[in-house]
Amino acid sequence: MGSKWRKLKLVLGLDSCVHIPRAFDDSSSSSSAAARFSGGISPAVVSPPGDTSGYRPSTPTPSSSGLRLPKSGPKSPKGTCAICLYTMKPGQGHAIFTAECSHSFHFHCITSNVKHGNQICPVCRAKWKEVPFQSPASNIPHDMARINQVSPRDEGWTTVIRRLPSPQGEAGRQISSLYHVTEPAVFDDDEALDQQTIISPHKNETDHNVVNTVEIKTYPEVSAVPKSAAHDAFAVLIHLKAPHSGTKPDIDGNSTGSSPVENSRASVDLVTVLDVSGSMAGTKLALLKRAMGFVIQNLGPSDRLSVIAFSSTARRIFPLRQMTDTGRQQALQAVNSLVSNGGTNIAEGLRKGAKVFADRRWKNSVCSIILLSDGQDTYTVNSRPNSGTDYQSLVPNSIHRNNGMGMQIPVHAFGFGSDHDATSMHSISEISGGTFSFIEAEDVIQDAFAQCIGGLLSVVVQELQVEVECVHPHLQLSSVKAGSYQTSLVANARLATINVGDLYAEEERDFLVTVNVPVDKSSDEMSLLIVRGLYRDSITKEMVALEEASEVKIQRPDVRNGELVVSIEVDRQRNRLRAAEAMSEARVAAERGDLSTAVSVLDTCHKALSETVSAQAGDRLCVSLSAELKEMQERMANQRIYEQSGRAYVLSGLSSHSWQRATARGDSTDSSSLVQSYQTPSMVDMVTRSQTMVFGAPQNKRVLRPAKSFPERQRRQ
Template structure:
């Protein structure tokens, strides 16, 4: 057993044991009251009261028999601080709006997009900058990054109003130009920078396949806007596996790209994010999801024109409340423990004997949480004696850039695990139960989509209902976020009635929902009476302004 030399480490260990005790005390209390509600985030995750991300690490059970080797699930929870709306405190943003102006954007779509851009202009201040790029067959820079002073806003709004529809869809050209603008910034560069890409159709000019676009994103300056290579682009370093595929320990079948954001940054210093917006039923939802995922953003599916301002407000509310960037999590095991499973939004790297892991987790916005599920193999430790004891099995280090204070932060935690056999109830940690429900929901949504893609709509619907029933009897079924998961399965069940419903709504919505649960970030508008998972106060406040 590793001896703790520093008293600070001992204090930290005792503190975390108290947290574990509180978690399971919460469980036992609710076991006595089966109809009690489960406000888990408020009950077991300390509400951040400063500008730092909180790190909470807890095992699944109260104790583990020291005389037996055993598996131990662990939840690593990151909780962002609550950002109080204050333009004097929040970080400035650089936003590049890349707008599809092809002919299909007529019929009121482009006019509604213009109205939404006007809303964006009203919400930004002189410390923020906005750029507008439009694309059809060609790509035009309407105006470069411009500070949102009162005088500039007048000129910007006039230029937005002057945009007209025409031509085809050079989606890749517009995207690359937007990324180039972020990479070529001069003057004071905002820490939060993002490309917002929107389209209602299929890419049909320039690079038009997902694999090619993702490859081009790794080195935007390697291609001209028409898609021709100016030099050999940097080769991808790796492919990201989906969170669901990591459960199976194998690459996601049929993956079309999705390089890690860390690879993008290593290749060309693109430090921004890319958010994509797909309108109606004609766009390639998987392509837009992969594009956003390759650069730490999310994909919004917009099936009605009325959802355009709602989606932009959701996105803008998140960007303006970004609190942590370039988040990296490192786990180092001790006392003979090894990693048997590691489930995160991105693919981790391991050492040779699976005693350490490291993963990039992108950014965090106000109130957001990220969870990493880790399964450990704990060895026999009978040398602890008849009464057993507590062993520390991991040191966890969280590193990130604090946008609110503009400094690099490091947060550390340990994993104390009771190796005793006192006969305490084998009741699962509610944090871990909720995350297992999230994984089940994602797998059901993705597997049902595969069935529907094969025309097996009824099989897909049966799969969704079976998973919903499994989640409904879980210990955390009353928790609001878990109810949102069940609402999503209901929504997909309705979207797979037949081919017409699936092709017009269900397919894009499935892609949208899987990514929301993978990223633990809102990216859609829930139907009336339904719960919108992961929505934060900052996003709600922005939507009320629209």
């Protein structure tokens, strides 16, 4: 026996780690080995019975070059595989591997990870000196054959630990595993969609005869204008609210991989375009993998995911697959195989992402790209922000919004850290119809992703179009303030349309239109506008017209009866638009280096807001806007601060206000992260799920707080 053991050591290397069954000729050796292997492979050589060589296992020392997360950083709970996130218990027919850094994984999970080229611990990022691999028994020398068979599912395979070559000279040759993946010329290998029974979300849960559709409300600036008076730029607020999705995700933190949202919402095709350039090495890449793990675990079996990784070039490392149990496991293994190196080619990453959508054979009704980068595109964009660069070249034509190609694929861009190009990321999101988030603190990335997919997994309205028509024959629309939403005026400015697009469950939109009210002594009442809506139901795919149009009327008394009360709803939205305009003006000044003017613009707006009706009434949105303006002033204190965080903070705010949709802002630790005002219940639930997930939040982890910590949108009676 001792002779065999010494031969084996010579074959594998003295420091190799191999589990030896109690006896080779024992009829129960297979089950015995399984039990011992499930307890974890020792990170040192185990001396077999009868070995008198004097060799004893030594305590391994993790590589000094291995990068570590902080002690308070994310780590798997005891008994949970950090790759597939399922439990590890002896006797379940799964071998368990314990690495030299003491972290344990399912053997089939970690061998797949290693097969893709990853030689770093997925948890602590330590560089391993020994890695597990799996090989057919026929390829192993006779003395090694079947030495580590651990369960019936591994029949005919042996599992051994392979000593890695010295890292000396490896740095120049290390290449991300994405470059070794065979990539087809056409991405038409997407997984076919299952035809599932869909439950419509638009029936009231207690009364099945009540249909829950988009809600439209209108609010005139004042309720009455004297007959003998004219009122220029008379404002009318149009308020929209999407129906609820019918279900809420389970946020108890004990998920076993089931979808948090059932078949009461549209299924999603999601492509993540991830920066794995050299600057992402270490903690950044580890946190990105962890965040992607959360995304993967919370997609439903009818949702599909594809992963694009880019550095100097881009590769599709995971095709468009349904997130069934098998799909999730494969996606997790692909993500965990990523290694950082090279430059930053955002344009190529987006091109590959767009190609996934263009080439697919099957289509889910909701499509989106999540883009994350911590750097500047060094291949397509060569000039500094706002120096005349055409950022259109970064975005493939096929995903430009309003391109007439019938494929609406918004890019939700996430700028990571202080070195990313906020201007290009914001431009990408605007061109495609997505949002731009600024992740200042690295450990907020998972919560930021959670907020985004919380919305994407709750789309209940698509292709929403709002029509505003003048009723009185002497009226014309003088303006339509709809942020980044496409608007058009026709019929001599008597008719306007607003293309709203998709709405998440219970998401709200507010648009302000103005008209010039003329003198009219013919009646005691005047009809100003009528508002209609048409949208596609995301489940049934049918077009739905709102049954009741909303008509706006005002009284026309002979004389003014007392002081007219301005609508608090209209005043609140005026303040929001005024603040957004001030942010945009201040940003222009800051980009030309005139920070004093930028700060002055914000301060003037802040003072103006404090004198409005809604501010004096203690309106929460107005208080929030004031605090946001103050935060921006602080981030424009000098050029260095503006370059590091001010530009990204302002742009993420502009993105949020222009689309009226929540984005991540700064480090999200205080009340200045005010765009959470746009959070929907589904977003709040998903962020809460992220913060209470099974891994547990690190003690000092910055978090995106639930909406209750931020000013909520006022409930309209």
